[in-house]
Amino acid sequence: MLKSKLSSFFILVISLFLGSTRVYSQQITRTPYLQMVGEKSVLIRYRTNQAILSEVQISNDGKTFSRSKKTSQTTTEHQVLIDSLTASNTYFYRIRLSASQFAGDSTYFFKTAPTVGSQEKFSVWTVGDMYPVGPYQKNVYEGFKKFVGNTYTNLFLTQGDNVYSGGNDDDFQTNFFQIYQNGPLLKQSALFPSVGNHDYDAYPKTQDFPDMAYFQNFTLPTKGELGGLASGSESYYSFDYGNTHFVCLDSYAYGKDNKRIFDGPSDQLTWLKNDLKATKQLWKVVYFHFPPYTKGTYDSDSDKFPELINLRAILPKVFDENNVDLVLSGHSHVFERSKPLKNQYGLSSEFNKSVHWPQSSSGRYDKSTNSCPYLFSTGNTDKNGVIYVVNGVGGGPGTLKYGLHPVMETSLAGQAGSFYFEINGKRLDAKFINEEGNVLDQFTIFKDLNLKASSTQTINYFDKLDLSASWSGDYVWSNGEKTKNIKVNPIENTVFKVSDPQNCFQESFDIKVNPPLAIQSMEESVNIPFESLTVYDLLGRKTKEFKQSGMINKELIAELNPGLHILIYIQNGQEKSLKIRTNSY
Numbered sequence: 076m077l078k079s080k081l082s083s084f085f086i087l088v089i090s091l092f093l094g095s096t097r098v099y100s101q102q103i104t105r106t107p108y109l110q111m112v113g114e115k116s117v118l119i120r121y122r123t124n125q126a127i128l129s130e131v132q133i134s135n136d137g138k139t140f141s142r143s144k145k146t147s148q149t150t151t152e153h154q155v156l157i158d159s160l161t162a163s164n165t166y167f168y169r170i171r172l173s174a175s176q177f178a179g180d181s182t183y184f185f186k187t188a189p190t191v192g193s194q195e196k197f198s199v200w201t202v203g204d205m206y207p208v209g210p211y212q213k214n215v216y217e218g219f220k221k222f223v224g225n226t227y228t229n230l231f232l233t234q235g236d237n238v239y240s241g242g243n244d245d246d247f248q249t250n251f252f253q254i255y256q257n258g259p260l261l262k263q264s265a266l267f268p269s270v271g272n273h274d275y276d277a278y279p280k281t282q283d284f285p286d287m288a289y290f291q292n293f294t295l296p297t298k299g300e301l302g303g304l305a306s307g308s309e310s311y312y313s314f315d316y317g318n319t320h321f322v323c324l325d326s327y328a329y330g331k332d333n334k335r336i337f338d339g340p341s342d343q344l345t346w347l348k349n350d351l352k353a354t355k356q357l358w359k360v361v362y363f364h365f366p367p368y369t370k371g372t373y374d375s376d377s378d379k380f381p382e383l384i385n386l387r388a389i390l391p392k393v394f395d396e397n398n399v400d401l402v403l404s405g406h407s408h409v410f411e412r413s414k415p416l417k418n419q420y421g422l423s424s425e426f427n428k429s430v431h432w433p434q435s436s437s438g439r440y441d442k443s444t445n446s447c448p449y450l451f452s453t454g455n456t457d458k459n460g461v462i463y464v465v466n467g468v469g470g471g472p473g474t475l476k477y478g479l480h481p482v483m484e485t486s487l488a489g490q491a492g493s494f495y496f497e498i499n500g501k502r503l504d505a506k507f508i509n510e511e512g513n514v515l516d517q518f519t520i521f522k523d524l525n526l527k528a529s530s531t532q533t534i535n536y537f538d539k540l541d542l543s544a545s546w547s548g549d550y551v552w553s554n555g556e557k558t559k560n561i562k563v564n565p566i567e568n569t570v571f572k573v574s575d576p577q578n579c580f581q582e583s584f585d586i587k588v589n590p591p592l593a594i595q596s597m598e599e600s601v602n603i604p605f606e607s608l609t610v611y612d613l614l615g616r617k618t619k620e621f622k623q624s625g626m627i628n629k630e631l632i633a634e635l636n637p638g639l640h641i642l643i644y645i646q647n648g649q650e651k652s653l654k655i656r657t658n659s660y
């Protein structure tokens with residue numbers, strides 16, 4: 076009997092041990108990454124070492140996880156769609172791998188997209204050509220993390236050639252996911268990659284090739300789910316985020332029509348034209364792998380690279396016609412950034428800056444000479460242009476093998492880095508960040524900035540007035556104020572001026588002040604009830620305040636010094652004013 080009890084005990088201990096071993100051997104082998112992030116939903120993807128059922132739990136505060144969604148079948152490739160979310164809201168999440176095992180901490184959170192068309196600020200990190208040679212790829216990410224600090228990054232875009240060692244799943248695991256999971260990016264930011272030639276290395280040059288690791292690893296909007304026209308392809312797609320329309324192209328592979336985008340008319344090109352034409356968003360950003368203009372490790376003038384010449388003959392015209400603001404590419408291992416460019420479809424020898432550069436500023440807006448922001452307009456597009464960025468240095472320092480391309484404002488050799496931009500309403504600020512986290516190039520665009528060069532308003536004596544500068548940024552007012560909105564109280568005609576510290580923008584407000592109220596004698600003023608009353612001298616200085624309701628009468632006036640006074644009082648919820656002269660009653 077005792078022997079039987081003892082053996083039962085040992086069996087229990089062994090099974091508990093085995094059970095616990097099985098439970099705790101379940102691990103996440105690919106950190107969660109966020110796909111299809113929209114206003115109301117997000118698709119969370121992650122990988123486990125064993126095929127299991129799992130569950131994503133959602134929290135508003137990181138403490139109480141009140142919602143959850145389970146996977147429907149055992150798998151190692153988990154894809155959990157979380158819906159019914161609120162736009163522009165932060166959600167914490169954790170992953171339940173077993174009854175007692177969770178993955179997730181306070182760094183596991185995401186933000187849903189702002190409402191489409193809203194002016195809410197958001198930020199984008201982009202990187203291209205992440206070839207794994209030496210420490211550069213990690214350093215570029217470290218440099219960005221140092222630059223951005225604790226500021227949340229909404230979007231993570233890539234400019235293709237996400238991996239270089241064959242393009243299979245191991246390559247993605249080692250050289251993409253394991254690099255960018257070491258920090259906030261994959262867990263927190265919405266990932267919308269583009270595909271490059273090396274992503275296709277081990278596969279046919281066929282868009283949406285189903286066995287290709289890129290298409291297996293990423294879930295991208297093919298049906299216009301996040302705004303834009305349905306592309307029917309994960310190779311090229313578009314989406315809206317806040318007030319911006321993003322378009323991702325495949326510049327390398329053949330579509331179902333057996334055409335590449337640089338071959339001439341194609342399904343992808345038709346979709347692109349229709350998609351850009353249809354969007355009403357304020358900003359338009361297009362990204363893809365091959366650059367239309369470069370002198371880095373490729374030369375967009377050379378017959379050796381006909382795909383670049385052909386690409387340039389097709390795409391920039393479409394971008395010009397549809398007022399695209401920013402085009403991001405990679406492929407050429409260099410950082411190059413153009414001034415706003417338009418109507419330049421030929422070789423660099425055909426470039427004419429007086430024709431093709433509608434704006435002459437460097438756009439840097441950093442107090443250097445000739446560096447005021449670029450000014451774009453949706454109503455009058457004469458001075459608009461497209462800024463082309465070649466950002467193929469996510470895996471190593473660039474070279475300018477073929478010299479300087481004349482359309483470029485900035486060409487940087489010897490620098491690995493990444494490109495970051497923020498869109499804040501009608502302002503776009505962009506920066507190139509190197510491995511150390513330093514900004515080596517930057518530019519600013521303002522769109523639809525209608526400066527009030529001179530405006531006139533008339534107010535009554537002693538009325539208060541709100542004045543507001545038209546741009547987002549920094550302000551120097553003629554009265555010393557430094558905020559966007561100021562409250563003024565002029566007692567005579569006054570011109571208020573505001574500029575930015577670099578003096579790129581000036582606005583002037585000419586305020587005419589109606590003559591003061593006629594002076595009333597004390598007898599006329601008696602017995603006026605008020606809810607509250609403030610007394611000022613003629614220089615606008617407060618001399619007395621009555622916060623309780625009362626009556627303007629002899630007794631009250633007797634409390635004032637002899638002389639002129641402005642009485643501002645609230646009567647029936649309305650502000651009224653009175654100018655009186657008091658004698659020595």
Ligand SMILES: [Fe+2]
Binds near residue numbers: 272364406407
């Ligand atoms: Fe490439």
